[in-house]
Structures are given as structure tokens and as C-alpha cells.
Amino acid sequence: MLRAGVIGLGDMGSGLAKNLIKNGFETSGFDLSEERLAAFTALGGRAARSVADVAANADVVYVMVMNGNQAKAVILGDDGLAANMTDGGTIILTATIKPSEARQIGEELNGGLINLIDCPVSGGFPGAQGGTLTMMAAGTPDVLEKARPVMEAVSQTIHVVGERPGEGQTVKSCLQSLIGSIFSATFEAAALAAKAGVAGEVIYNVFSTSGAGCGVSRTALENIIDRKFEGTGSHIATMHKDLTIALDLAQGLEVPMQTASTAMQIFHAGKSRYPNGDNWVCTRVIEEIVGAELHR
Structure with missing residues (x-):
């Protein structure tokens, strides 16, 4: 062996x-x-x-x-x-x-x-x-x-x-540009629901059984509504790095990446405000702006 x-x-x-x-x-x-x-x-x-x-x-x-x-x-x-x-x-x-x-x-x-x-x-x-x-x-x-x-x-x-070599990393860069974008959209939707007074459990159940339901959004929402922003094994520094790599690849190939670029800024804000947090901590930054939190 x-x-x-x-x-x-x-x-x-x-x-x-x-x-x-x-x-x-x-x-x-x-x-x-x-x-x-x-x-x-x-x-x-x-x-x-x-x-x-x-x-x-x-x-x-x-x-x-x-x-x-x-x-x-x-x-x-x-x-x-x-x-x-x-x-x-x-x-x-x-x-x-x-x-x-x-x-x-x-x-x-x-x-x-x-x-x-x-x-x-x-x-x-x-x-x-x-x-x-x-x-x-x-x-x-x-x-x-x-x-x-x-x-x-x-x-x-x-x-x-x-x-x-490089071909595996290229595919991963494309994947992370998508995952980062889904994450950031989920963070924004969670903050919108919080400000509108919708319960986190309702948002989680609806999103999970809709066309938008996927492992990425479900995991993010579950951690957000349970207020688990550290120690979940998904440190924000990793996705921040991965989005940087994806955007670097896109720049070299002259591919516009509006959505991934916006995701990068959301993750940058999260990492700057909560450097020890996990991906979902970006939601806290948006919640602080709107003055509402999404709880289960």
C-alpha cells in the first residue's frame, strides 16, 4: 500500500x-x-x-x-x-x-x-x-x-x-467566483429579511426549498440565524484569498466580473471588521449598517 x-x-x-x-x-x-x-x-x-x-x-x-x-x-x-x-x-x-x-x-x-x-x-x-x-x-x-x-x-x-499544472487551479478560481457571489447575495438577503422583520427560520425554510436553495446558501443561512460567526471551519481569510485569485485571473484574461467584484468588497469589509470571523460574519457588517439582526 x-x-x-x-x-x-x-x-x-x-x-x-x-x-x-x-x-x-x-x-x-x-x-x-x-x-x-x-x-x-x-x-x-x-x-x-x-x-x-x-x-x-x-x-x-x-x-x-x-x-x-x-x-x-x-x-x-x-x-x-x-x-x-x-x-x-x-x-x-x-x-x-x-x-x-x-x-x-x-x-x-x-x-x-x-x-x-x-x-x-x-x-x-x-x-x-x-x-x-x-x-x-x-x-x-x-x-x-x-x-x-x-x-x-x-x-x-x-x-x-x-x-x-494550473488547470486545476483555473477551474477552482471559476468555482470560487460563483461560490463567493452566492455567499454575498445570501448575506444581503439575510440583512434585508432582518430589517423587514422576517424570522430567520422562515427565510431558511423558504430559501432551502426554492430554486435558490443550495448547499452554499443553506450553510450560510443556518450559521447566520444561529449567530455562529466563528469556529465553523470556514475562516473568512480563505474565501477572501480565493476571490482575490479569481479576480486576478479575470483581470489577466480581461473578463469583466461585476458580481464577483462586489462579493470581494463585501468579504473585504467582513475581513477588515472581523478578521477572526468565518464567511458569514460579513452579514454582521451589513446588519450593523441597517440596525437589525436575523435570528432563528
């Missing part, structure tokens, strides 16, 4: 590790947080001393860090994965970064003996912890086939969206 590794054991990475272990994979993990490493060890994982330590003890390694600079350091650094994995090893880049950054990583690895699957994911904290993520995988058929057991252990759906 393939040996697995996970770099980054936060909300998402801990879910990857949990499901790899659950499915019988010997799993090494590394994180800068001692608390996260301890939690990983309690799950049955092997806590590594460094990225290089993970690389030396894994055939397939997930990289679930926050941004492109971190991904480059973890993969391409002197003590990184590429320099320390056994020939034929595979890196699965599940972090969401700019397509151009994924392409750069791929170019640095080109001609090397380490494989790269550009594979951002969707499903958030519940999907990571439950092993039901949706994967947008770009890699060559042979590499994807070899890594498939490790990928199936953490996901419900694997979409093969291309073969080249």
Missing part, C-alpha cells in the same frame, strides 16, 4: 489525514503548530519533524497550505518535497493558489522525477472531515491512476479537468 503524507494539518489538512488513516494508509504529517501535530498523532498519524521528514517517508504527499509562497517553499525549497522524495513520488497540490503559481511549480519540476497533480478541492471543513471532498485534478493519466487510491480515501468525487 502507498505511504501517504500531509503538509498542513489545519481545518482541511487534518481532515485529509483523518481519512487517510481511516482508510488504512500509513500517514506522516507536518505542521508548524505543536497542538495540531499532537491531534494528528492522537488520530494514529506519524508526526514528522520537518517537510523533508514527510518526504522521506511517503510516496504520495498532500500539500494543504494557505498560499502560493508557502506551496513553493514546501515543494521546491532545499528541505522541500521535490528534493527529498523518492524518485517516482507524487505531490498532490490541494491548496488553492494562483494558476500561474501552480504552473511555475510544475515548470520547476519539469524533467524531474517527482510527479505533480494540481488538485484543488471543494467541500470545505465538513467535506474534508467527512471524506466527501470534490477534487479538480489535473495530471497525466498514469500519475492519476497510481495516486487514485489515496485520492479516493479523502473524496467523494474526482473530476479530471486537465493534465497540466
Whole structure:
């Protein structure tokens, strides 16, 4: 059986590790947080001393860090994965970064003996912890086939969206522009309902059973009406970053993105006012403007 590794054991990475272990994979993990490493060890994982330590003890390694600079350091650094994995090893880049950054990583690895699957994911904290993520995988058929057991252990759906680095991140950027827009529209609708005096339960039930009902709006509304604005596993900094990436891609391609741009401003306001909050905290900013709150 393939040996697995996970770099980054936060909300998402801990879910990857949990499901790899659950499915019988010997799993090494590394994180800068001692608390996260301890939690990983309690799950049955092997806590590594460094990225290089993970690389030396894994055939397939997930990289679930926050941004492109971190991904480059973890993969391409002197003590990184590429320099320390056994020939034929595979890196699965599940972090969401700019397509151009994924392409750069791929170019640095080109001609090397380490494989790269550009594979951002969707499903958030519940999907990571439950092993039901949706994967947008770009890699060559042979590499994807070899890594498939490790990928199936953490996901419900694997979409093969291309073969080249950057193609997975491009699809994720398009997806996040939509998700961010749905979120922001839900926040505004929630504030409108609050100001109009409509109960949150009514709005939730109607929206959930209408044509607008979807997992994105339902999750947002449920957290809003229960006033859960922190600790839900969907930190606002992540969506803020993802919308920045989507708009950067759109600017480079000269594609107008009016709705996503508005969503970006709503998330920017939320992140500025409540930097430790989750996505739904944006609603509080709008509620403060209109002087009303939506409760269940």
C-alpha cells in the first residue's frame, strides 16, 4: 500500500489525514503548530519533524497550505518535497493558489522525477472531515491512476479537468467566483429579511426549498440565524484569498466580473471588521449598517 503524507494539518489538512488513516494508509504529517501535530498523532498519524521528514517517508504527499509562497517553499525549497522524495513520488497540490503559481511549480519540476497533480478541492471543513471532498485534478493519466487510491480515501468525487499544472487551479478560481457571489447575495438577503422583520427560520425554510436553495446558501443561512460567526471551519481569510485569485485571473484574461467584484468588497469589509470571523460574519457588517439582526 502507498505511504501517504500531509503538509498542513489545519481545518482541511487534518481532515485529509483523518481519512487517510481511516482508510488504512500509513500517514506522516507536518505542521508548524505543536497542538495540531499532537491531534494528528492522537488520530494514529506519524508526526514528522520537518517537510523533508514527510518526504522521506511517503510516496504520495498532500500539500494543504494557505498560499502560493508557502506551496513553493514546501515543494521546491532545499528541505522541500521535490528534493527529498523518492524518485517516482507524487505531490498532490490541494491548496488553492494562483494558476500561474501552480504552473511555475510544475515548470520547476519539469524533467524531474517527482510527479505533480494540481488538485484543488471543494467541500470545505465538513467535506474534508467527512471524506466527501470534490477534487479538480489535473495530471497525466498514469500519475492519476497510481495516486487514485489515496485520492479516493479523502473524496467523494474526482473530476479530471486537465493534465497540466494550473488547470486545476483555473477551474477552482471559476468555482470560487460563483461560490463567493452566492455567499454575498445570501448575506444581503439575510440583512434585508432582518430589517423587514422576517424570522430567520422562515427565510431558511423558504430559501432551502426554492430554486435558490443550495448547499452554499443553506450553510450560510443556518450559521447566520444561529449567530455562529466563528469556529465553523470556514475562516473568512480563505474565501477572501480565493476571490482575490479569481479576480486576478479575470483581470489577466480581461473578463469583466461585476458580481464577483462586489462579493470581494463585501468579504473585504467582513475581513477588515472581523478578521477572526468565518464567511458569514460579513452579514454582521451589513446588519450593523441597517440596525437589525436575523435570528432563528
